Amino acid sequence: MSAPAPFGARLAAAMDDHGPLCVGIDPHAALLEAWSLPDDASGVREFGLRVVDALGGRVAALKPQAAFFERHGSRGLAALEDVLAAARAAGTLTVVDAKRGDIGSTMAGYAEAFLADASPLAGDAVTLTPYLGVGSLRPALDLAAATGRGVFVLCLTSNPEGAAVQHAVGPDGRSVAAFVAAHAATLNAGAQPLGSVGLVVGATVGDAARTTGTDLPAVNGPLLAPGVGAQGAGERELAAVFGAARGQVLASSSRGVLAAGPDAAALRRAAASAAAEVTAALRPAR
Numbered sequence: 001m002s003a004p005a006p007f008g009a010r011l012a013a014a015m016d017d018h019g020p021l022c023v024g025i026d027p028h029a030a031l032l033e034a035w036s037l038p039d040d041a042s043g044v045r046e047f048g049l050r051v052v053d054a055l056g057g058r059v060a061a062l063k064p065q066a067a068f069f070e071r072h073g074s075r076g077l078a079a080l081e082d083v084l085a086a087a088r089a090a091g092t093l094t095v096v097d098a099k100r101g102d103i104g105s106t107m108a109g110y111a112e113a114f115l116a117d118a119s120p121l122a123g124d125a126v127t128l129t130p131y132l133g134v135g136s137l138r139p140a141l142d143l144a145a146a147t148g149r150g151v152f153v154l155c156l157t158s159n160p161e162g163a164a165v166q167h168a169v170g171p172d173g174r175s176v177a178a179f180v181a182a183h184a185a186t187l188n189a190g191a192q193p194l195g196s197v198g199l200v201v202g203a204t205v206g207d208a209a210r211t212t213g214t215d216l217p218a219v220n221g222p223l224l225a226p227g228v229g230a231q232g233a234g235e236r237e238l239a240a241v242f243g244a245a246r247g248q249v250l251a252s253s254s255r256g257v258l259a260a261g262p263d264a265a266a267l268r269r270a271a272a273s274a275a276a277e278v279t280a281a282l283r284p285a286r
């Protein structure tokens, strides 16, 4: 069997086809109630499958939030596996939002869980946290490269508390965010049209890329931008945060789209409207 195209190339094609929108699958207890689903593993499974059913083949990517499945234990994890399998069958890219990071030897275990071909928890990409050192992520980066998968490493997160860590300046005078971005840039060097080592940069971070000296265009990889919708960011914020890196951005919205459910047609309308908004911001007519 031939090796799959690298994640960056597959994502770039999906963004061209559907617009640069990722819809998060975040089965919060309040949303389960609003969708008349039980707050248990069967509820999160049904929630996820309905989102895939409504939006599979219509958006660039889906991003199940592992936390909301893990809170239901082993049955919740089985539900996440089923949702990932359904998205795969629908031909839609998935980002498993698990935010893992550990010392290298343990990181190899997380990498096997979320990036190995044989793992039922593997999507097309996984979110990673670099705060045990970017070098500690090596097992995940290697396995992602070997299997045609991708990663999104936290860089400038959408929450206000992130700045205290991410804007901090190290002994070499570089901010933590700039250091993480430079690492990704090295790994993505020469990749066409986009590398597979992505970063998370919230759509709510204002001018943080500039003030922290984080060179986003140089990353040459995808930039996952949560914060659209429920956290308040829209067209103006996206354009301001990303500037010359706009073409690399995969904007992400969870509650902003999910609140329209459970009706499939309403979910589709909400996703189409969010996709139009982020497309206007990120891919203005040339």
Ligand SMILES: O=C(O)c1cc(=O)[nH]c(=O)n1[C@@H]1O[C@H](COP(=O)(O)O)[C@@H](O)[C@H]1O
Pocket: 024, 026, 065, 097, 127, 156, 157, 158, 159, 200, 201, 202, 226, 227, 228, 229, 230, 231, 252, 253, 254, 255, 256
């Ligand atoms: O990695 C993420 O996706 C992420 C990073 C970040 O900086 N901020 C952020 O909100 N997220 C995730 O994006 C989703 C945002 O959900 P909404 O605020 O409902 O759109 C949640 O699943 C968060 O965990």
